Amino acid sequence: MAGLTRGHGDAPGPGCDPRAIVTSSSSTARWDSRPGTEQDAVNAGPVTEPSMWALDRAVALHPEGEGWSGQVPPHWTPNGAAHGGVLFALLVNGIQRIAPHPHPLSATAHYLRPTAAGPVQVTAHVARSGRAHATVEATLSQHDRPCVRALAVVGTLPAEPACTELRPPPLPAPDACTSIAPRTHDGFMPRDYPHDLDIRLDPQVGWLHGEPGGRAEIAGWGRLSDGRPQDLVSLALMADAFPPPIFDVVPTTYVPTLELTVHVRGIPSGQWVRGQFGSKAFNQPYVEEDGVLWDEHGRLVAMSRQLAVVNQRDPA
Amino acid sequence: MAGLTRGHGDAPGPGCDPRAIVTSSSSTARWDSRPGTEQDAVNAGPVTEPSMWALDRAVALHPEGEGWSGQVPPHWTPNGAAHGGVLFALLVNGIQRIAPHPHPLSATAHYLRPTAAGPVQVTAHVARSGRAHATVEATLSQHDRPCVRALAVVGTLPAEPACTELRPPPLPAPDACTSIAPRTHDGFMPRDYPHDLDIRLDPQVGWLHGEPGGRAEIAGWGRLSDGRPQDLVSLALMADAFPPPIFDVVPTTYVPTLELTVHVRGIPSGQWVRGQFGSKAFNQPYVEEDGVLWDEHGRLVAMSRQLAVVNQRDPA
Known part of the structure; x- marks a missing residue:
């Protein structure tokens, strides 16, 4: 487990020393920080x-x-x-x-x-x-x-970015990632996956190519298809918008959530969020999914965890 | 992030292939699985x-x-x-x-x-x-x-142990770990830390020796002082019984919890649990604490996450 260490700051900006942070100014942005919505x-x-x-x-x-x-x-x-x-x-x-x-x-x-x-x-x-x-x-x-x-x-969230060792996963640009939209009819993704969502996964994710690699980890970009700026309402959606990482391990198309908890760690800006999701334990039929979300400027904005039920297809 | 991979099982026992797990018998133990309580x-x-x-x-x-x-x-x-x-x-x-x-x-x-x-x-x-x-x-x-x-x-939790890559942290035996009881008056631990709890930390944790190492990670053993067997009631306590990992980074004595979520992944047995806790992001004054708990037989029993408020002492 890589933990929080003194002397590392969230990109961008200088390293942070949590011991030096004694007072904090606070953002006054509302959850929905966009003007005129x-x-x-x-x-x-x-x-x-x-x-x-x-x-x-x-x-x-x-x-x-x-x-x-x-x-x-x-x-x-x-x-x-x-x-x-x-x-x-x-x-x-x-x-x-x-x-x-x-x-x-x-x-x-x-x-x-x-x-x-x-x-x-x-x-x-x-x-x-x-x-x-x-x-x-x-x-x-x-x-x-x-x-x-x-x-x-x-x-009230502090205005300063979080002091963290968590770093956004390296990813190709969104256009070089793999959209999951065309995948909605191949049996891996539910049909009618909401077209308002634009999710682009790291092309290294195996099941995208019909070759599940057996690692319950995904990373990718997400946004609303119409380019809506991210805020704390869309962040709630984004925390549950990526396909279940277990897709790469277990044949399933339906992984309903029992419980979802999101810790908001920053106010996002820009259209895109970068997400990294993984599952570490599967006590059948239960799996947890941990996620970390950064905005397009590399700011940590959310940590999510859910407990879901894996409805397995019979293995061939 | 080390994810769940196919072909690894929770110790003890053979490796598990999640794709082969299609049906599951279920334990009928109640939350409190001890007789005559x-x-x-x-x-x-x-x-x-x-x-x-x-x-x-x-x-x-x-x-x-x-x-x-x-x-x-x-x-x-x-x-x-x-x-x-x-x-x-x-x-x-x-x-x-x-x-x-x-x-x-x-x-x-x-x-x-x-x-x-x-x-x-x-x-x-x-x-x-x-x-x-x-x-x-x-x-x-x-x-x-x-x-x-x-x-x-x-x-109903499945009777089988979880299929997981998570492994209990290597630790000296409880008697070779450092009890936090004598630490309750040195300013790091709250006074009157409940004496019903017996928490023994990995002696490598720096603040135990007055030398915070700047890593928000701890591991150790925990039990009830009177040897009460663990069950799902005591597991709820154990998920919040270890000192905050942030003690090793930020001078603080009081880190009240805003929200605590525990995923129960197995029914514990034995007196001791082994815990590993860490914090990865600090957006002052907020810190998350992630924990994983195993029972004394090495079975994964819980994953916890909380959001807490760090009340800092003025740095010297």
């Missing part, structure tokens, strides 16, 4: 114009009852069940609306049952609000049944 | 005899109202606030009482406010119950204010 419009009152960005349309919330209503678009329901990442982004969107601090620091989602395309309800409430942190609970329901439960702690 | 007594009716084990007395729950009452012992409140691990164990104890499946697979606790010594209330309810999994929510409160909120998914 639909979220600002919702915060300011009723939405009158749909967002220009596909993801913001997919996770749009409209006040209704004690929470909000939303709509899961059909193309975000591969295998007939909604993509876990877009449901997580919907919940983060709801959490943001009531959070007394600007940034989610850690958010956990439990997936109780599949969510279908169509209307959903999101509720959120502050369980405890303190000076520096608050805890928020949120639920996404469909037909009055809870589908996803979330717990999050919100606070 | 207080928990069985509670499940069967009112407790008439206190447990012989200190931890079971500390996390004992008695039916009251819509949940249970408990008592946080004063010696479990270092710095005046209850140890996060023992609160987590209390919640797991409550979750067990109503869970429709025998094992917690992933459990997340959010710490909303400090808990003092004295009476607490625990409530738990099943948010969704399915054939293979159920989701349980639980709250630990004091004076009618929520202190810890938990979300857990329960299911």
